[in-house]
Structures are given as C-alpha cells and as structure tokens.
Amino acid sequence: MLCVEDDPAMGALLVKELGRRGFGVRHVRSANDALAAVEVEDYDAVVSDVRLGGMTGLELCERLVARRPELPVILITAFGDLDTAIAAIRAGAHDFLPKPFELEELAIRVTRAAELRALRAEVRRLREGIVTPAGIEEMIGEHATMQRVVAMIQRVASSEAPVLIAGETGTGKELVARALHARSPRAAGPFVAVNCAALPEALLESELFGHTKGAFTDARAPRAGLFVEASGGTLFLDEIAEMPLALQAKLLRALQEHTVRPVGSDREVAFDARIVSATHRDLESRVADGEFRDDLYYRLNVLQVRLPALRERGSDVLLIANHALKRIAQRSGKPVRGIAPEAARKLLAYDWPGNVRELMNAMERAVALAEYDDVTVADLPEKIQAFTRSHVLVAADDPNELLPLDEIERRYILRVIEAVGGNRTRAAEILKVDRKTLYTKLKSYGWRPSDPPLGAPPT
Numbered sequence: 001m002l003c004v005e006d007d008p009a010m011g012a013l014l015v016k017e018l019g020r021r022g023f024g025v026r027h028v029r030s031a032n033d034a035l036a037a038v039e040v041e042d043y044d045a046v047v048s049d050v051r052l053g054g055m056t057g058l059e060l061c062e063r064l065v066a067r068r069p070e071l072p073v074i075l076i077t078a079f080g081d082l083d084t085a086i087a088a089i090r091a092g093a094h095d096f097l098p099k100p101f102e103l104e105e106l107a108i109r110v111t112r113a114a115e116l117r118a119l120r121a122e123v124r125r126l127r128e129g130i131v132t133p134a135g136i137e138e139m140i141g142e143h144a145t146m147q148r149v150v151a152m153i154q155r156v157a158s159s160e161a162p163v164l165i166a167g168e169t170g171t172g173k174e175l176v177a178r179a180l181h182a183r184s185p186r187a188a189g190p191f192v193a194v195n196c197a198a199l200p201e202a203l204l205e206s207e208l209f210g211h212t213k214g215a216f217t218d219a220r221a222p223r224a225g226l227f228v229e230a231s232g233g234t235l236f237l238d239e240i241a242e243m244p245l246a247l248q249a250k251l252l253r254a255l256q257e258h259t260v261r262p263v264g265s266d267r268e269v270a271f272d273a274r275i276v277s278a279t280h281r282d283l284e285s286r287v288a289d290g291e292f293r294d295d296l297y298y299r300l301n302v303l304q305v306r307l308p309a310l311r312e313r314g315s316d317v318l319l320i321a322n323h324a325l326k327r328i329a330q331r332s333g334k335p336v337r338g339i340a341p342e343a344a345r346k347l348l349a350y351d352w353p354g355n356v357r358e359l360m361n362a363m364e365r366a367v368a369l370a371e372y373d374d375v376t377v378a379d380l381p382e383k384i385q386a387f388t389r390s391h392v393l394v395a396a397d398d399p400n401e402l403l404p405l406d407e408i409e410r411r412y413i414l415r416v417i418e419a420v421g422g423n424r425t426r427a428a429e430i431l432k433v434d435r436k437t438l439y440t441k442l443k444s445y446g447w448r449p450s451d452p453p454l455g456a457p458p459t
C-alpha cells in the first residue's frame with residue numbers, strides 16, 4: 001500500500017507499525033509524489049492525511065479516483081470534522097478515519113480496502129472478457145487490402161496457432177484481436193489483454209506469470225497471472241516488441257511448454273490460452289538488431305495478419321468517416337447528416353499518420369463543431385485542412401518524416417492524375433507506364449474515375 005503523510009515521524013511510524021502487521025508500505029510525503037508513485041507501481045490501497053503541504057488529501061483523492069478508479073483511498077481526517085469527512089466521501093474516498101485512531105483499526109480498514117480492490121480488478125477483467133457480438137462487423141472496409149484482412153481473420157480464427165497482428169498505430173490491431181477471439185472456438189472463454197509497454201519489467205512479469213504469496217513487497221496473496229486467467233480463451237499481448245529481453249526468454253518457454261512458473265515459485269502451472277500478439281513496430285528489424293529474440297519471433301509469428309495503413313485503403317476513409325459520423329451524431333443528439341464534398345476531398349487527400357484512430361478523433365471534433373447539416377472543411381483539424389499536394393515530395397531532413405518509396409509513388413501518381421484533370425491516357429504518357437498498370441495502381445488507391453480530383457482548391 002501507499003501511505004501519504006507529510007510529517008516524517010508519523011510516516012515512519014505508519015511504515016513500521018503496518019509493516020509489523022504484514023503490509024508492504026511505501027511512504028511518500030506529498031500528493032505529487034503519490035501521483036507519481038501510482039504511475040509506476042500498483043498498490044492495493046492508498047492511505048493519505050487530508051492535511052498535506054501543497055495539494056490537499058481531498059484533491060489528491062479526486063485525482064487518484066479519476067486516474068485509477070479501482071484503487072481505494074482512505075483519508076485520515078481531523079477528529080469531529082464532519083464537513084471534511086463528507087467532503088472525503090464526495091471526493092471518492094473509499095473510507096475515512098478520524099484522528100486519533102488505533103493502528104489496529106487502520107489495519108482492518110486497509111485490509112478491507114485491498115479486498116475491495118481485488119474484487120474490482122476481477123470485475124474489470126470479467127467485463128473486458130465480454131466481447132461485443134459485433135466482432136468483425138465493427139470493422140469497416142471495402143478496399144481490396146481490407147478484404148484480404150477479413151478473409152485472413154476468417155481463415156485463422158479457428159486455429160489454435162499463435163497470431164501476430166502487425167500494422168501502424170491506430171490501424172485496428174486490437175479490433176482484429178477481438179474479432180479473432182469472437183470467431184474462435186474459444187469465444188465463450190475470456191479475452192484477456194495486456195499492454196507489454198505499459199508496465200515496468202517486474203510488474204509485467206508477475207502480471208503475466210503470477211506470483212506466490214510473499215514473492216515481493218505487496219504480494220500478500222498469491223496470484224495466478226494472466227496466462228492462467230486466460231485459460232479457455234485468448235491472451236492478447238499488445239505492444240509485444242516492448243517486452244524486455246529477460247521476459248522474452250520466459251515467454252518463449254511458456255509457449256513451448258504450455259506452462260508458466262509464477263514469480264517466487266519452483267512449480268510449473270499449466271495454462272490453456274491462445275496467444276495473439278500485436279505490434280506497430282517492425283519486429284524483423286528488431287530481431288536483426290538483437291532487441292527481439294528470433295526464436296520467439298518465429299513462435300509468435302506462425303500466422304500473421306498485417307493491417308494496411310489507412311492511406312492505403314482509398315475511399316474506405318469516407319466509409320469509416322460516415323459511419324463514425326452517424327454514430328457520434330446519434331450519441332450527441334446533433335443533427336449532422338453527412339460530409340460536404342470539399343471536406344470529403346480533404347479527408348481523402350490527407351495521409352493519416354494516426355490512421356483510423358486519428359480519423360475517429362477528427363470526426364468527433366467535426367461533429368462537435370459542425371454548424372450545418374454537413375461537416376465542412378472548417379470543422380476539420382487545421383492539419384487536415386492545410387494538407388496539400390505540396391506534401392507530395394518531402395523536403396525534410398528528419399528521418400522520421402521521410403517516406404517509403406510506395407508512398408512517394410502513390411502521391412506522385414495522384415498528383416499527376418490531378419494535374420491532368422483525371423485524364424488517365426495523358427497521365428500514363430507522362431509517367432511512361434502503360435494504361436493498365438496505371439489503372440491497377442489507381443484502383444488499389446481506392447481512386448475511381450468518378451472521384452473528384454484530389455486536393456483540388458476550395459470552390
């Protein structure tokens with residue numbers, strides 16, 4: 001547990017006395033230190049004095065509840081101060097304890113709070129395990145590149161073999177993982193997701209593989225770990241490239257033996273979960289750089305689903321945008337019906353580095369700003385409004401802004417098509433390729449002869 005107390009003597013006393021009663025206690029002296037501490041470590045409960053130098057315990061409580069809703073906070077209030085006690089509960093405190101208090105009383109309340117926390121975590125896991133029956137239906141896309149993805153999902157869903165989902169950030173990797181689960185024979189089992197980049201190594205290890213009672217401070221009860229909890233279902237290892245090398249070895253062993261060894265234990269525990277992993281990084285180059293084990297890479301990558309970037313999905317951009325718009329408009333009760341042609345053109349021209357997630361955010365904002373029936377250019381983020389064909393060839397020195405050859409080709413071809421007003425024969429002459437090649441490329445970009453010229457100046 002975490003103890004927030006600005007008086008060092010009182011803090012030391014709490015650490016000692018609660019420690020004697022079997023609690024692992026970390027003491028910090030300010031609200032800011034407490035907020036920083038919960039970012040890096042998982043606590044069963046927080047005990048804080050209301051009166052702290054700087055931010056008060058009440059404010060701290062509010063912020064903790066907002067960030068970590070399942071983390072119970074116990075506030076220590078002054079004796080007889082009913083107003084503060086009420087304020088504490090309003091601020092989302094799980095419990096309050098008037099001064100002076102018996103340490104035994106505090107210990108009992110902390111235990112109760114920790115039990116509540118375990119229960120909340122369980123409920124959250126159960127809830128995450130419920131996959132909306134929509135599954136793959138939520139994935140919108142008609143472009144050939146997406147049709148291939150859907151076909152691939154259907155083909156591999158029923159297999160038990162590990163699947164690696166690759167694709168840029170925001171392309172829908174988690175959506176695919178859920179769709180794979182929902183269409184698998186394990187659909188009735190849990191879907192357990194863990195983000196390998198979000199936790200420090202030691203915590204990730206005990207989350208994944210479990211731990212015995214007393215394996216480390218705070219490990220007051222044994223835990224099975226996510227491999228075991230996902231048994232009968234799917235374990236989704238998100239951001240797998242970020243897994244530290246030491247854990248990669250342990251993961252490889254788990255995949256080979258179908259057992260895990262909890263931290264602090266010398267016993268192997270069997271699990272039965274299907275492994276789906278995802279990354280937005282180029283795992284092969286990480287293997288080449290020695291940052292990712294090649295044997296693990298081959299294990300995880302038995303089957304692969306590669307998601308295309310949104311800019312490679314042609315007019316799917318508008319399909320997804322319209323779908324999102326209808327849903328957002330309905331939810332917010334705003335009578336926005338569609339996208340004005342000029343705004344649609346901007347959406348098609350933009351290169352979407354944040355992919356579908358960026359598009360979703362843009363639509364959310366656009367609906368909020370819209371003053372008419374249709375979303376107009378003015379409702380789009382500045383970045384999208386300002387994106388013009390001058391971005392075709394990048395004048396950048398920053399390696400992060402440089403583009404792959406395919407993308408340069410795509411942009412240049414669209415630029416030429418635009419310059420000749422959509423005349424494909426003329427464009428093919430300029431590009432010195434045959435018309436059929438040009439047509440195939442244009443089709444793969446989602447361009448249709450009826451489409452407006454891309455990036456045309458506003459009318």
Ligand SMILES: Nc1ncnc2c1ncn2[C@@H]1O[C@H](COP(=O)(O)OP(=O)(O)OP(=O)(O)O)[C@@H](O)[C@H]1O
Binds near residue numbers: 176
């Ligand atoms: N084809 C699609 N149709 C409709 N919505 C989609 C589609 N693909 C993704 N989305 C939505 O876009 C958002 C981002 O998707 P998701 O979280 O699955 O991406 P991700 O690849 O896991 O991203 P990151 O790499 O950032 O974790 C989600 O809200 C998701 O529902």
Ligand SMILES: [Mg+2]
Binds near residue numbers: 238
């Ligand atoms: Mg994701």
